[in-house]
Amino acid sequence: MGDRAVINASTVDAAWLTEALAAASNGARVTGFTAASIGTGQVGENVRFELAWDRDDPALPASVVAKFPSASDISREAAKLTGTYVREVGFYRDLRDHVTMTVPDVHRVEWDPDTHEFALLMNDLCDSEQGDQIAGCAVEVAETVIDEAVGLHAPTWGRTDEWRSFDWLGYPDAERTMQMTGLLQMLLPGFLDRFAERMSADDLDVGRLLVERYGRWSDLVTEWAEGPGDWCVTHGDYRLDNLLLGRTAHAPTVTVVDWQTVAVGIGPADVAYFTGAGLLADERRAHERRLVERYAAGLRNAGVEADDDTIWDGYVLGTASGYLMAVIASQIVEQTERGDAMFTAMAERPAEQMRDLGLLDRL
Known part of the structure; x- marks a missing residue:
């Protein structure tokens, strides 16, 4: 990049696109x-570029998608403070080739560590559509999403010490637990106030308990990972709005995007996060044990030693993840009506899941 500033949505030009796509354009x-802006993201801005070329060649991409920092000053500052942009850039730059999960192909990565400006130029999955966190999904979709989780967790299971040099990849430790506790305690009052009219008193009390006992929950997760389970790389925000679902035979069934919360954690937490918020309660209750067994079988088929009971216990511990994310994310991005509806679903559904599976009694 030299001394040139990182490109952004307003300064993209044909020369930059030509340079960024050189490897794909012959x-x-x-x-x-x-x-044109696309998607519903509140932390980053996604733009589709429809391209005209100097030659007629069906092999050339007709369009690409670029991701830039959010246009919202609130969201940009929050992303800078929490490191969300550096993690997404880091995943595509440093970790993508280590996993088999279906993710976009990236043509160009630009990053300025001083300003946290970034640009990711990716292939356009125009035959796919974004999942809808509020509406939820069918069990058949959930099966495919869980299969994709194996492609992230299995290749990194028990290997996370290999990537200690990646200073953007968060590792669980006492300092991180203390920082998260402080952040949650600071943000919880705003969450309770904003959602007082949207959520029941019982569901709001779940948030109070999780924040009060966050240290205890972190200890249980660590005991699982350092005992019968193990650490792996996790997505951290594994939900429908961060998945592109194929609409035609030309598109992957599921493509996983939005890597702004990638970190070292326990794999079953991603699965619990997804099912807890992505399936409506009756569907979840009817199918979640089978779905977790499917995930465990996928891990074993990929070479991970993982018995069903151990993975189930990790899954139960992971049911807190979605609610905790709702508390944090709702308070650090710009408020919208759809966003509040989404965060409500991300808290209410996991609250019911935690009660069903007994996690709250273990805290």
């Missing part, structure tokens, strides 16, 4: 483009 040049 010498062709972008001669023009149109740009």
